[in-house]
Amino acid sequence: MNETGSAIAIGPRIVAAGGFGVLYREGMALIEDVAGYLDGEGRGDSRILSREASFVYATESMRLTTRLMQLASWLLLQRAVNEGEITKENARSEKEKVKFSATPSQRGGPGYDQLPEKLRDYIDKGDRLFDRVMQFDALERGKMSELDPGTANGIADQLARLKAAFARA
Numbered sequence: 001m002n003e004t005g006s007a008i009a010i011g012p013r014i015v016a017a018g019g020f021g022v023l024y025r026e027g028m029a030l031i032e033d034v035a036g037y038l039d040g041e042g043r044g045d046s047r048i049l050s051r052e053a054s055f056v057y058a059t060e061s062m063r064l065t066t067r068l069m070q071l072a073s074w075l076l077l078q079r080a081v082n083e084g085e086i087t088k089e090n091a092r093s094e095k096e097k098v099k100f101s102a103t104p105s106q107r108g109g110p111g112y113d114q115l116p117e118k119l120r121d122y123i124d125k126g127d128r129l130f131d132r133v134m135q136f137d138a139l140e141r142g143k144m145s146e147l148d149p150g151t152a153n154g155i156a157d158q159l160a161r162l163k164a165a166f167a168r169a
Helices: 011-039 041-047 051-082 088-097 117-141 154-166
Strands: none
Touching: 011 041, 011 051, 011 117, 041 051, 041 117, 051 088, 051 117
């Protein structure tokens, strides 16, 4: 708590303290891994699928690729801010141009279970990366959800926010 009795926004401090580095490295490694899989082993995996599963493979691999490219844009913009190459305001303006495609609320349907396990694993990792980036973006903007003032205390509130931010790490 600060002098006025309100909670201190720690999100920007976490961002500034290097919490972004791990997210950036993991995100870029995932992007590279997925690209390697889809260009190599994934091609072979897709050839042996049923017609129905082959269509789902094409759809899901396109969704995953699109999502990861959107995340790469966000990660690169944030890295540019962290390295002083652009201002936070410029980055926010550019980030607004990156429209994240919706994550399907439920995976599955006919043919989904026939997808290669490795692709389904990459899809899950991509969804988790998206969630982490959105949490990090909220932290960076100082927009974590507010807790009920009647039930929150200073330390418990901050700890809950930290747990929420890093729960999916």
